[in-house]
Amino acid sequence: MYNMDQYDGENDYMQQEDDWDRDLLLDPAWEKQQRKTFTAWCNSHLRKAGTQIENIEEDFRDGLKLMLLLEVISGERLAKPERGKMRVHKISNVNKALDFIASKGVKLVSIGAEEIVDGNAKMTLGMIWTIILRFAIQDISVEETSAKEGLLLWCQRKTAPYKNVNIQNFHISWKDGLGFCALIHRHRPELIDYGKLRKDDPMTNLNTAFDVAEKYLDIPKMLDAEDIVGTARPDEKAIMTYVSSFYHAFSGAQKAETAANRICKVLAVNQENEQLMEDYEKLASDLLEWIRRTIPWLENRLPENTMQAMQQKLEDFRDYRRLHKPPKVQEKCQLEINFNTLQTKLRLSNRPAFMPSEGKMVSDINNAWGNLEGAEKGYEEWLLNEIRRLERLDHLAEKFRQKAAIHEAWTEGKEEMLQKRDYETASLSEIKALLKKHEAFESDLAAHQDRVEQIAAIAQELNELDYYDSPSVNARCQRICDQWDTLGALTQKRSEALQRTEKLLETIDQLYLEFAKRAAPFNNWMEGAMEDLQDTFIVHTIEEIQGLSTAHEQFKATLPEADKERQAILGIHNEIAKIVQTYHVNMAGTNPYTTINPQEINAKWDKVRQLVPQRDQALIEEHARQQNNERLRRQFANQANVIGPWIQNKMEEIGRISIEMHGTLEDQLTHLRQYEKSIVNYKPKIDQLEGDHQLIQEALIFDNKHTNYTMEHIRVGWEQLLTTIARTINEIENQILTRDAKGISQEQLNEFRASFNHFDRDHSGTLGAEEFKACLISLGFDIANDAQGENEFSRIMSIVDPNRMGIVTFQAFIDFMSRETADTDTADQVMASFKVLAGDKNYILADELRRELPPDQADYCIARMAPYSGPDAVPGALDYMSFSTALYGESDL
Numbered sequence: 001m002y003n004m005d006q007y008d009g010e011n012d013y014m015q016q017e018d019d020w021d022r023d024l025l026l027d028p029a030w031e032k033q034q035r036k037t038f039t040a041w042c043n044s045h046l047r048k049a050g051t052q053i054e055n056i057e058e059d060f061r062d063g064l065k066l067m068l069l070l071e072v073i074s075g076e077r078l079a080k081p082e083r084g085k086m087r088v089h090k091i092s093n094v095n096k097a098l099d100f101i102a103s104k105g106v107k108l109v110s111i112g113a114e115e116i117v118d119g120n121a122k123m124t125l126g127m128i129w130t131i132i133l134r135f136a137i138q139d140i141s142v143e144e145t146s147a148k149e150g151l152l153l154w155c156q157r158k159t160a161p162y163k164n165v166n167i168q169n170f171h172i173s174w175k176d177g178l179g180f181c182a183l184i185h186r187h188r189p190e191l192i193d194y195g196k197l198r199k200d201d202p203m204t205n206l207n208t209a210f211d212v213a214e215k216y217l218d219i220p221k222m223l224d225a226e227d228i229v230g231t232a233r234p235d236e237k238a239i240m241t242y243v244s245s246f247y248h249a250f251s252g253a254q255k256a257e258t259a260a261n262r263i264c265k266v267l268a269v270n271q272e273n274e275q276l277m278e279d280y281e282k283l284a285s286d287l288l289e290w291i292r293r294t295i296p297w298l299e300n301r302l303p304e305n306t307m308q309a310m311q312q313k314l315e316d317f318r319d320y321r322r323l324h325k326p327p328k329v330q331e332k333c334q335l336e337i338n339f340n341t342l343q344t345k346l347r348l349s350n351r352p353a354f355m356p357s358e359g360k361m362v363s364d365i366n367n368a369w370g371n372l373e374g375a376e377k378g379y380e381e382w383l384l385n386e387i388r389r390l391e392r393l394d395h396l397a398e399k400f401r402q403k404a405a406i407h408e409a410w411t412e413g414k415e416e417m418l419q420k421r422d423y424e425t426a427s428l429s430e431i432k433a434l435l436k437k438h439e440a441f442e443s444d445l446a447a448h449q450d451r452v453e454q455i456a457a458i459a460q461e462l463n464e465l466d467y468y469d470s471p472s473v474n475a476r477c478q479r480i481c482d483q484w485d486t487l488g489a490l491t492q493k494r495s496e497a498l499q500r501t502e503k504l505l506e507t508i509d510q511l512y513l514e515f516a517k518r519a520a521p522f523n524n525w526m527e528g529a530m531e532d533l534q535d536t537f538i539v540h541t542i543e544e545i546q547g548l549s550t551a552h553e554q555f556k557a558t559l560p561e562a563d564k565e566r567q568a569i570l571g572i573h574n575e576i577a578k579i580v581q582t583y584h585v586n587m588a589g590t591n592p593y594t595t596i597n598p599q600e601i602n603a604k605w606d607k608v609r610q611l612v613p614q615r616d617q618a619l620i621e622e623h624a625r626q627q628n629n630e631r632l633r634r635q636f637a638n639q640a641n642v643i644g645p646w647i648q649n650k651m652e653e654i655g656r657i658s659i660e661m662h663g664t665l666e667d668q669l670t671h672l673r674q675y676e677k678s679i680v681n682y683k684p685k686i687d688q689l690e691g692d693h694q695l696i697q698e699a700l701i702f703d704n705k706h707t708n709y710t711m712e713h714i715r716v717g718w719e720q721l722l723t724t725i726a727r728t729i730n731e732i733e734n735q736i737l738t739r740d741a742k743g744i745s746q747e748q749l750n751e752f753r754a755s756f757n758h759f760d761r762d763h764s765g766t767l768g769a770e771e772f773k774a775c776l777i778s779l780g781f782d783i784a785n786d787a788q789g790e791n792e793f794s795r796i797m798s799i800v801d802p803n804r805m806g807i808v809t810f811q812a813f814i815d816f817m818s819r820e821t822a823d824t825d826t827a828d829q830v831m832a833s834f835k836v837l838a839g840d841k842n843y844i845l846a847d848e849l850r851r852e853l854p855p856d857q858a859d860y861c862i863a864r865m866a867p868y869s870g871p872d873a874v875p876g877a878l879d880y881m882s883f884s885t886a887l888y889g890e891s892d893l
Helices: 028-049 064-074 087-103 113-117 121-137 147-159 178-187 202-216 225-229 236-299 307-348 362-411 414-418 428-447 449-464 470-502 510-534 542-557 559-583 598-659 665-680 683-698 711-742 746-759 769-778 787-800 810-821 827-837 846-852 855-864 880-887
Strands: 109-111 766-768 807-809
Touching (some): 028 064, 064 087, 064 121, 087 113, 109 121, 113 121, 121 147, 121 236, 147 178, 202 225, 202 236, 236 307, 236 362, 236 827, 236 855, 307 362, 307 683, 307 711, 362 414, 362 510, 414 470, 428 470, 428 510, 449 470, 510 559, 510 598, 542 559, 598 665, 598 683, 665 711, 683 711, 711 746, 711 810, 746 769, 746 810, 807 810, 827 846, 827 880
Antiparallel strands (some): 766 807
16 A cells, blocks of 8 residues: 655645545545546547547556556556456556556555555546646746646746736636637637637637647547536646646647757758769769760770771860860869868768768779870870871882882783793804893893892881781782792793803894993983882971982982983994994894883983972972971970960969968959959960861871970860869868858968968978877867877877878868867757657657658658667657667768
């Protein structure tokens, strides 16, 4: 048996003026009111567990629903109940409930488990009132008053502005119903038209208040209007219980609004950051995909067979450099800016740093970009080398065809001639003539040996350079070599036959022989001269064309001597003709020692004289082309020698601006944007230089001694300059964002910059560990030279240098200083806010989220909260605790 004393402690909120154990007497009207009120109050909590009671003294007799009621209102788990039907089981369950009430600091008077099991209505109502006092009224506190006095003060303050309402107690002050209506109107004015209520119509007032509370405030109807109006003095405990439900409903709404606002703020930040992360992922994926598709094209080294096809590849590469790559350079720069801005916002909102998907880090993109540029550089070099190779191949192929055609023309009919057996029927003089003619042919054959070797050498070089038509070249060269071997063998065979007959030969016409001997080399010289005069040439400088011109002039100087030789040879022929005419020699009309005749010599001589001025004109035109190429080289060099140093100077100026302090951050940002505009305005000069570079490439100019700058140097420098100014502007914008978000003054930022620059000895824009430590000490941080100081400094370094690079950037320094002076939301604060919305439960329901939060943010929470699996879980329960820690990176979301 428990003794039912009032609660100990400061809150003597109830003097138990109606002591339950005082003769156990209770006014019948009050008992009816209490029975109805307490039953409705119990059901308002039991329905959360999916059950209810009908008869308060009967339904609590077995102790099961009593224990369930205590578990619901306390949020704690009681001892396991007895499931038996016997009286001893029921008494055990009720004692467990009474033990739990006592454990909460409540001393019970004259209430025992037997009375409850026996269905004693007065003891049962007294026990329920004790529970209501402990769990619904005790915690009410208003201006340092609590429990009953606190609840009364709260009612007085909330109804003070209303006429005809004077709350002084919890019985007759509520009979007219205006007190209940005033509480509802004060908090939810849209639910009641207070101006239409009349003090002399308590039934209407009470019914209005009770109906509205049940329909809109989730407060069950605990009394009927007749119970209050029909009683001289309504039961105080029933009225207190009813009014406490209004207190909890309205005070919970206020807490819920505050909690909802905090959650909305946190979720808005999180949603914005998630959108930035999605944008980064998409932009990174698109850029990496473009790089992935572009690198194989740049790495394709399959050569073309013609100059036209290779020049088309070069034109495609120019389009890539001019049209396709520049937007991607801009996207890469924007990606880095977006990444830095996102990380700054995450730090400012006390969120963990953003880690992109695997393979999409800024470093991964930079590596991929480096691979792209490596492939790009190798591709351009390969294109130029292939063009040079094809140019060389075309020249060699043409030279091969010319020499082969000349040689084939010379060898035509030689095999038939060597295979003749005319010496067998020839006269002695004819035999001698045939012998001399053969000796002349052997001389001619030896003279053509060089040409055959040249043809073979050219064919070999074409094979080494992988000429596309090498099979036909090799076949033609093989035919020439095979024919040459055949001619050698036939020559040797005929020579031996003539030598055998030589003994039979006694005379020979020395003049014919002399003519043949002198005409053959002269003829060969003329053929060589014609070949040289028609030979194509490739030069790349004025010096090379001047060398060819000099050699040509030297050749022209030999023409007078050659003409003398021609005249001498023709003189021999004229002397022969004179002798034949004088002595009537029967010579069959031709020189037996050679096929060369004066007409052929004169024709070839005329051809040589005709080719000389053509060669002059070709050399003059090539000289003019080389002069134009030299002009293009100088034109490009003059601009490149100005633009290159200009880009370098601008890079150095931006470096100085980034570490100097002149004016506010907004002034610095304005200055940098004006500086960026001036740089962008310089773009036409870069475009003009690109145009000159294109003219140089179209002219196939491969070197330029007038400048050390190539177009590639200028492009890389220009892209670095644009990226550097964009990054510097982004750093200032992030400093402004940090300053505004953290409430840092301009003077503090200047102080931070001045301290940072002071210890940045090498002006690198970063601090080493010892420099950073000295900077912190200069700003007032207490970092002692002991183990504790070293541990504290290691903690700080893990914040500003998470990647352990050994350096601290200015942005990381500003973020750290901002974090040391600013207050931000925490996971515990968000968790406490959710607990308010959940009505102090360890879980929250979807309906509760939708009731207190905007629809989009309620849906956001429901989609991401894990199911709650605690012992007090109900269907649809959500775990707001793990969700709150995940928002701040303390667990997975």
